[in-house]
Every structure is written in C-alpha cells, then in structure tokens.
Amino acid sequence: MAEKSDIINFEKEISGGVDMKEYRPQEIEKKWQEVWEEKKVFYTPQRSEKPKYYALVMFPYPSGTLHVGHVKNYVIGDIVARYKRMRGYNVLHPFGYDAFGLPAENAAIEKGIHPEEWTRKNINTIRGQVKKLGISYDWSREIATCDEEYYKWTQWIFLQLYKNGLAYKKKAAVNWCPKCKTVLANEQVKDGKCERCGTSVTIRHLEQWFFKITDYAERLLNDLDKLTGWPEHVKTMQRNWIGKSTGAEIDFPVEGSDTKIRVFTTRPDTLWGVTFMALAPESPLVEELVLEEKKEDLQEFLERVKQQDRFRRTSVEAEKEGFFLGRYAINPVTGERIPIYVANYILMEYGTGAIMGVPAHDQRDFSFAKKYGIPIKVVIKPADRDLDPEKMEEAYEGEGIMVNSGPFDGTPSSEGIEKVINWLEEKGIGKRSVQYKLRDWLISRQRYWGAPIPIIYCEKCGVVPVPEEDLPVRLPKDVEFLPTGQSPLSFHEGFKRTKCPICGGEAQRETDTMDTFVDSSWYFLRYVNPHLEDKPFEPDDVNYWLPVDQYIGGVEHAVLHLLYSRFVTKVLHDLGYLNFDEPFTNLFTQGMIYKDGAKMSKSKGNVVSPDEMIEKYGADTLRMYILFMAPPEKDAEWSDAGIEGVHRFVKRLWNTFYTVLPFVKEENTENLVLKNSTEKELRRKLHSIIKKITEDIEGGFKFNTAISGLMELVNHLSQYLNSVPQEEWNRKLLREIVEKLTLALSPFAPHLAEEFWHDLGNENLVVQQSWPSYDPKALQVEEVEIAIQINGKVRDKVVVPVDISEEDLKKIVLERERVKEYVDGKPIKKFLYVRGRIVNIVV
Numbered sequence: 044m045a046e047k048s049d050i051i052n053f054e055k056e057i058s059g060g061v062d063m064k065e066y067r068p069q070e071i072e073k074k075w076q077e078v079w080e081e082k083k084v085f086y087t088p089q090r091s092e093k094p095k096y097y098a099l100v101m102f103p104y105p106s107g108t109l110h111v112g113h114v115k116n117y118v119i120g121d122i123v124a125r126y127k128r129m130r131g132y133n134v135l136h137p138f139g140y141d142a143f144g145l146p147a148e149n150a151a152i153e154k155g156i157h158p159e160e161w162t163r164k165n166i167n168t169i170r171g172q173v174k175k176l177g178i179s180y181d182w183s184r185e186i187a188t189c190d191e192e193y194y195k196w197t198q199w200i201f202l203q204l205y206k207n208g209l210a211y212k213k214k215a216a217v218n219w220c221p222k223c224k225t226v227l228a229n230e231q232v233k234d235g236k237c238e239r240c241g242t243s244v245t246i247r248h249l250e251q252w253f254f255k256i257t258d259y260a261e262r263l264l265n266d267l268d269k270l271t272g273w274p275e276h277v278k279t280m281q282r283n284w285i286g287k288s289t290g291a292e293i294d295f296p297v298e299g300s301d302t303k304i305r306v307f308t309t310r311p312d313t314l315w316g317v318t319f320m321a322l323a324p325e326s327p328l329v330e331e332l333v334l335e336e337k338k339e340d341l342q343e344f345l346e347r348v349k350q351q352d353r354f355r356r357t358s359v360e361a362e363k364e365g366f367f368l369g370r371y372a373i374n375p376v377t378g379e380r381i382p383i384y385v386a387n388y389i390l391m392e393y394g395t396g397a398i399m400g401v402p403a404h405d406q407r408d409f410s411f412a413k414k415y416g417i418p419i420k421v422v423i424k425p426a427d428r429d430l431d432p433e434k435m436e437e438a439y440e441g442e443g444i445m446v447n448s449g450p451f452d453g454t455p456s457s458e459g460i461e462k463v464i465n466w467l468e469e470k471g472i473g474k475r476s477v478q479y480k481l482r483d484w485l486i487s488r489q490r491y492w493g494a495p496i497p498i499i500y501c502e503k504c505g506v507v508p509v510p511e512e513d514l515p516v517r518l519p520k521d522v523e524f525l526p527t528g529q530s531p532l533s534f535h536e537g538f539k540r541t542k543c544p545i546c547g548g549e550a551q552r553e554t555d556t557m558d559t560f561v562d563s564s565w566y567f568l569r570y571v572n573p574h575l576e577d578k579p580f581e582p583d584d585v586n587y588w589l590p591v592d593q594y595i596g597g598v599e600h601a602v603l604h605l606l607y608s609r610f611v612t613k614v615l616h617d618l619g620y621l622n623f624d625e626p627f628t629n630l631f632t633q634g635m636i637y638k639d640g641a642k643m644s645k646s647k648g649n650v651v652s653p654d655e656m657i658e659k660y661g662a663d664t665l666r667m668y669i670l671f672m673a674p675p676e677k678d679a680e681w682s683d684a685g686i687e688g689v690h691r692f693v694k695r696l697w698n699t700f701y702t703v704l705p706f707v708k709e710e711n712t713e714n715l716v717l718k719n720s721t722e723k724e725l726r727r728k729l730h731s732i733i734k735k736i737t738e739d740i741e742g743g744f745k746f747n748t749a750i751s752g753l754m755e756l757v758n759h760l761s762q763y764l765n766s767v768p769q770e771e772w773n774r775k776l777l778r779e780i781v782e783k784l785t786l787a788l789s790p791f792a793p794h795l796a797e798e799f800w801h802d803l804g805n806e807n808l809v810v811q812q813s814w815p816s817y818d819p820k821a822l823q824v825e826e827v828e829i830a831i832q833i834n835g836k837v838r839d840k841v842v843v844p845v846d847i848s849e850e851d852l853k854k855i856v857l858e859r860e861r862v863k864e865y866v867d868g869k870p871i872k873k874f875l876y877v878r879g880r881i882v883n884i885v886v
C-alpha cells in the first residue's frame with residue numbers, strides 16, 4: 044500500500060500544477076445550510092405518496108449551551124432521518140425544547156433574571172448550535188413547552204385526565220427538597236436525595252395533585268412485551284419500577300379490639316413462622332393501638348425515627364429500631380399471641396404499612412428480632428439439613444420444605460405459596476392479592492416556571508375544572524418567584540382571584556404548576572400539528588404519523604419520561620383520540636461522551652464545545668468523529684487526536700475527489716466496460732463496500748463501521764490512482780465510484796457531499812437523491828481455471844480467484860490429493876505460475 048505522503052505528492056502532480064480547490068468547511072457548510080433552508084428541503088409534507096417515517100430525538104432542556112455529548116443524540120437522529128429520506132420515505136424529523144421546569148427557574152434566580160428571558164436566550168443559542176451542525180430538522184415544526192400555544196394543550200390533557208377520574212387531589216406524605224423548596228415525584232428521588240441538587244429529601248404532608256398511573260400498571264407492564272424494538276435493559280428497568288408482586292393479603296386480629304391489621308406478603312408459606320408484627324411510624328394504627336401509659340415514650344420514638352432518611356432506614360444494613368406498643372395480635376393460623384411493634388424499617392407507602400415479622404426467613408426481621416429478643420421460629424428448612432433457631436446467624440431466605448406449618452408440613456415451599464393462598468381463601472383468613480411498587484404520579488409543583496394547573500376552587504361549587512374554551516390559563520410574567528415553599532402564584536392576586544365558571548361567584552385558582560414531565564409526556568404528538576389552534580392535534584394526522592418509528596435518547600430517561608409518555612398515550616387512546624397505545628415503536632439509547640474519564644460538566648471544566656470544534660474542523664468532521672469514536676450505544680472517551688485523525692481523512696477524501704474530478708466531470712456511467720482484472724476488482728470493492736455500509740446502517744446503527752467502509756473505499760481509490768498511469772484510467776468507472784461515494788457519504792458529512800455533488804455537474808441536491816444501490820453481479824469474485832503440470836504433463840485442474848497470489852495458490856495446489864500422488868513426497872525443484880493459466884511443477 045502506498046504511503047500517505049506518496050499519495051499527496053502524487054495528487055499534486057496529477058492536478059497538473061493547477062491549484063486544487065481548497066477545503067474550507069466553514070464556507071461550504073454555511074453555503075449549503077442556507078440552500079437547504081431556502082429550498083425548504085427538510086419541510087415535511089403532511090401527506091405523501093411515500094411511506095411515512097417518524098424519526099425523533101429526545102428534546103433538550105434549554106438549560107445552557109450544548110456540549111458534544113448532547114450533540115451525539117442529534118447527529119445519530121440526523122443519520123437516520125437522512126438515510127430514510129434517501130430510502131424513499133416521507134420523513135418527519137422535528138426539534139423542540141423541554142422549556143419549563145426547575146433548572147430554568149433555579150438558574151434564573153441565580154442570575155437575577157426572569158426564567159423566560161433565560162430560557163429564550165438558551166433556546167436561541169441551542170438552535171444556532173444545532174443549525175451549524177447541519178441537522179436536517181423541519182424547523183417549521185419547532186416547539187417550546189413554555190409557549191402558550193403549547194401549554195394550553197398540556198392543560199387540556201390535564202382536564203381530560205381529570206374528567207375521567209385519572210387526576211385527583213389528596214393530602215399525602217410527599218418528598219420535599221428543602222433546597223429546591225418543592226415536592227419531588229418518587230421517580231425524582233435517587234437514594235434519598237433530590238435528583239437535581241443532591242440534598243437529602245424530607246417528608247411533608249401536603250394537598251397535592253396526582254395522575255392515577257397505577258390504574259394502568261398492569262397494561263404498562265404487559266405491553267412491554269409488545270415493544271420488540273426496545274433495548275431489553277430499558278424494559279427491565281420499567282418492569283422493576285412497576286414492581287409487580289403476587290401474594291396474599293391477610294388480616295391479623297388485635298387482641299382485645301375489633302381492629303384488624305392487614306398485611307400483604309409474597310411469602311404466605313412462612314405464615315406459621317410469624318412471631319411479631321411491625322407497623323410503619325406513619326401508620327394511623329400506631330396511635331390507635333398504643334397503650335395509654337406508653338404514649339409519651341412513643342412520641343419520643345416517632346420524633347426520632349421520622350427524622351431519619353426514609354430511604355436509608357429501610358435498607359438491610361441500616362440499624363433496626365422499634366418500639367413495643369404494649370399490644371398483641373393473634374396469628375390467624377396458629378392462634379399464637381404476637382407482639383405489635385412500630386419499626387423504622389417499615390414504610391407506609393409500600394404494601395399496607397404493616398408487616399408480619401418472620402425472623403427465621405427474612406433478614407431484616409431477623410436483625411429486628413435479635414435486637415428485641417423476639418422468638419425465631421423455623422418453618423422452612425433446606426432439603427439437606429435442619430436449622431437450629433438458636434444457632435442461626437442469618438435468616439434463611441431460600442426455598443425448602445415447609446415444617447412446623449400444620450397441614451402443610453412436608454410441602455415444598457415453591458408449591459406452598461399457591462397452596463397456602465388457596466387454603467387462606469377457603470378459610471376466609473386472607474385472599475390472593477397483587478401489589479405494585481408503582482405509585483400514582485405526583486404532578487403538583489410549588490414553583491413558578493411551569494404550566495398552571497387548570498382548576499378553580501369555589502366555596503359554593505367546590506373543585507371546578509377550567510372550561511376548555513377558557514384555556515390557556517396564562518402564566519403571568521410579573522411574579523416574585525423566589526422559592527419560599529409556597530407556590531409563587533399564590534402571592535399574585537391578579538392570577539389567584541377569579542370568577543367561578545359555574546356560579547360566577549368569587550373563586551380562587553389553583554396556584555401549583557405541573558411537573559415538567561407532564562409537558563414532555565405528549566410533545567411527540569404536537570409535532571404533527573405544532574401550530575393548530577383549536578386542537579392539540581388532528582387525530583387523522585397523528586394516527587398517520589405515529590407511533591414514532593425511531594426514538595433516540597439517553598438511557599437516563601428509561602423510567603420517568605418513557606413511562607409517563609406511554610401512560611398518557613394509553614389514556615388518550617382509551618379516550619378515543621389515538622388509534623395506537625404505544626408511542627415509540629423502536630427505541631435507541633446512545634452512550635455518553637466522556638472527557639478525561641468523566642461525564643462532561645461545567646464544574647469539572649471538561650466540556651468540549653461543538654462550536655469550537657466546528658470552528659476548527661467543520662461540522663462534517665465533528666459529525667463523523669462523534670460517530671466514528673465507538674458504536675453509538677457505547678460510552679466513549681473524547682480524544683483530540685481522534686478528531687484530528689478524522690479530519691485528516693476528510694481532507695484526504697477532498698483531495699482525492701478533486702484529483703479525479705477533471706477526468707470524470709463530463710463523463711457518465713453508461714456502457715461502462717471493465718478492461719482488466721484491476722478494474723474489475725476495484726468495482727467489486729466499490730459495490731461490496733456500499734453493500735456493507737447499507738447493512739451497517741440497517742443492522743443496528745453500526746455507524747462507526749460504516750465510516751470505516753468509506754475510509755476503505757477512499758484507500759482503494761487512491762491506490763488505483765497511484766498505480767495506474769493516468770492515460771489508462773477508466774473514467775466511467777471513476778465516475779461511478781465518486782458518485783456512489785458522494786451519495787453514501789451524504790448522511791454522515793452532508794455539506795461535503797453536497798459540494799461534491801454540485802461539482803460533479805448535478806443541478807439538483809444530493810439530499811434529494813436515492814441511497815446508492817449495489818450490483819450483486821459486481822460482487823462476484825472472478826475465478827479462473829488453472830491447469831497443473833507436473834514434470835511436463837497436465838495432471839490436475841483447479842479453480843481459483845483471478846487475483847490470487849502465487850503464495851496462496853501454491854498452498855492450495857500442493858494440498859490437492861492428485862498433486863500429492865504425483866509429487867509422491869519428493870522435493871519440489873521448481874514451482875512456476877503463469878498468471879491466470881498454468882502451474883508448472885518440477886520434482
């Protein structure tokens with residue numbers, strides 16, 4: 044293979060001393076971006092003869108400028124959109140901004156400006172950054188969730204849920220971030236800390252609005268099986284989040300009282316081993332059941348426990364603390380008296396807020412029992428040994444044989460669960476029950492920068508939804524929004540005071556705003572009719588475009604955004620607005636870009652700005668490097684040398700193209716004749732590389748190897764130019780190569796491809812061309828039959844590829860049975876290969 048420097052010198056030479064057109068990416072990129080915009084080539088018609096394809100990237104929070112990690116998402120989306128357009132699809136590829144929410148509000152407070160001003164400024168910056176990358180968005184469909192014409196319909200969606208019993212208000216213990224001064228959904232709490240700011244979350248009891256996502260738990264779970272185009276790990280995360288468990292609900296009577304304590308257990312097979320009960324500190328039963336003389340001590344205990352981090356206090360390792368209420372329950376299957384405790388490791392919001400304690404077979408119960416001297420009773424034993432409760436150092440949580448369990452002695456525990464549930468139902472002691480970890484979606488926020496909840500409170504009429512014709516409930520601009528813990532809108536008299544839509548009397552508006560995840564739970568529908576005034580979307584149009592064919596985004600949204608979007612889609616489906624009930628057919632989650640081994644962040648100072656890279660290398664180089672650095676689903680480390688390398692390739696591609704151009708400009712590919720095996724082989728490589736690139740894109744986004752294919756093709760082309768005298772160049776073949784190369788390049792480096800296409804003498808644009816085809820006939824390796832002569836007589840024949848090397852041929856020939864026979868182990872004196880014809884062996 045020729046050295047790189049040779050090729051460059053050679054290219055200079057053959058351009059005949061004429062100065063070759065210089066590569067100035069900043070110029071050509073700006074030029075072609077303007078042409079695309081002017082000709083509106085990416086504006087998507089609402090209907091078309093072509094099949095539809097909806098390629099969607101997760102829209103950004105406009106909370107600053109984009110770094111190259113964000114940009115990766117949009118580059119991947121753009122390859123898909125451009126490729127599908129070339130494949131003959133009517134492609135919808137829109138962009139927008141998830142513009143409400145805490146980050147904007149917090150940043151605005153920090154900078155002393157209005158959240159709207161700050162948000163709009165960031166939107167302008169991001170739009171500029173994305174446009175410089177040459178992403179093929181239909182900009183006429185741009186949306187921002189903080190626009191009145193958008194949030195009007197977010198409020199409309201709230202009303203649909205409200206009218207159908209899926210939005211309700213209740214007093215609830217909620218996660219409270221003392222720093223952000225707002226409530227957080229369970230999903231926004233990570234390890235007991237606020238997802239945004241890392242502050243430990245506390246509990247408050249507040250009247251809050253919820254969406255009844257739990258009504259959809261079973262469908263959200265089951266329909267995951269339909270999503271065959273989703274990564275398995277995302278579906279697993281959703282399954283775990285929904286957290287379905289099957290077991291039994293059992294009532295334990297309290298001694299000397301009519302009260303019963305209901306528990307949910309997935310291990311009814313351990314019921315005979317219950318030796319205590321424990322209630323959550325938040326359970327109303329605690330105050331009801333405690334003995335009078337213990338009340339004071341109880342208060343002290345509760346005060347202390349409620350201060351504890353509720354997430355950590357429930358972990359297996361956490362110190363177990365309990366308080367004996369002085370009362371006993373009766374184990375309904377054994378009739379035994381068992382003490383009732385309140386314990387720090389029980390949470391009110393899981394199950395029923397009460398548990399049956401089985402120390403022998405649950406580790407947390409075991410630790411608790413050890414600490415408080417509660418008996419340990421073995422009811423499951425491993426098949427191969429006995430358990431001595433006196434000597435146990437930890438609970439036995441595995442499967443085994445039921446013992447000390449009345450009628451079930453000897454039953455394998457795996458069968459025991461079902462049998463015991465049936466028995467409990469027969470005896471009327473308990474019943475089969477299914478529980479989910481999923482809680483209803485808390486959507487109230489006591490913050491300013493969000494869509495106001497469209498509800499009015501009237502003393503006479505109660506809770507009154509805002510009539511749909513009165514939407515939007517406008518978010519006023521002149522609001523003091525510093526966080527106080529109360530909704531900023533509650534201090535705005537003009538907003539708060541209103542008339543009741545039913546009786547016309549004085550009334551007050553709801554002053555909470557909606558969780559920003561409500562805004563993003565339906566935005567993919569709005570892109571279809573982004574500026575429609577009297578409806579959120581046209582059902583016919585939405586049913587044509589949706590579901591989204593390919594959704595692309597970060598795995599951090601595996602639970603929150605994707606689950607909420609699925610829920611809202613199902614609700615709108617059930618209300619008759621949509622004819623599909625899953626929004627995203629295929630999901631791709633891209634990997635992150637690290638710098639210096641860490642996630643990019645301003646505070647770490649390791650942010651790589653796309654603007655700087657575009658300034659230095661051009662957008663085409665940046666796009667190619669982002670895709671070339673690793674398979675797109677993998678995390679990858681940014682390397683300055685890496686982008687340099689890709690840039691060198693781009694320049695080499697440019698030089699090679701303009702070296703060939705004068706020889707092919709007036710040519711076409713009609714009646715292409717291949718004169719020799721070199722030409723045949725070059726054409727075979729062209730077609731096999733086009734085939735490979737096509738398969739790389741279709742078969743799971745292997746963009747990095749697709750780009751390697753382009754590089755390989757440029758290498759083969761250079762070698763040909765380098766080794767064949769100019770006057771022998773097959774111009775028709777060269778024309779075919781640069782045409783197909785330009786087409787295959789165009790999704791990856793669209794500006795460069797547009798420039799090439801134009802300079803090849805085309806009047807139209809490369810973005811409007813079809814994806815290059817490959818000719819299966821051209822893929823065949825040419826073969827020849829070679830005669831094998833041994834000591835002057837033809838003894839054998841062999842069929843080999845026409846370009847086989849003498850070395851490879853020799854191996855094949857000497858391994859043949861007939862040849863071995865005639866050579867008969869004697870030393871070979873001579874092995875002569877007349878290319879394409881005959882082999883002469885002398886022994």
Ligand SMILES: [Zn+2]
Pocket residue numbers: 220221222223224237238239240241242
């Ligand atoms: Zn916070």
Ligand SMILES: [Zn+2]
Pocket residue numbers: 501502503504505543544545546547548
């Ligand atoms: Zn009223």
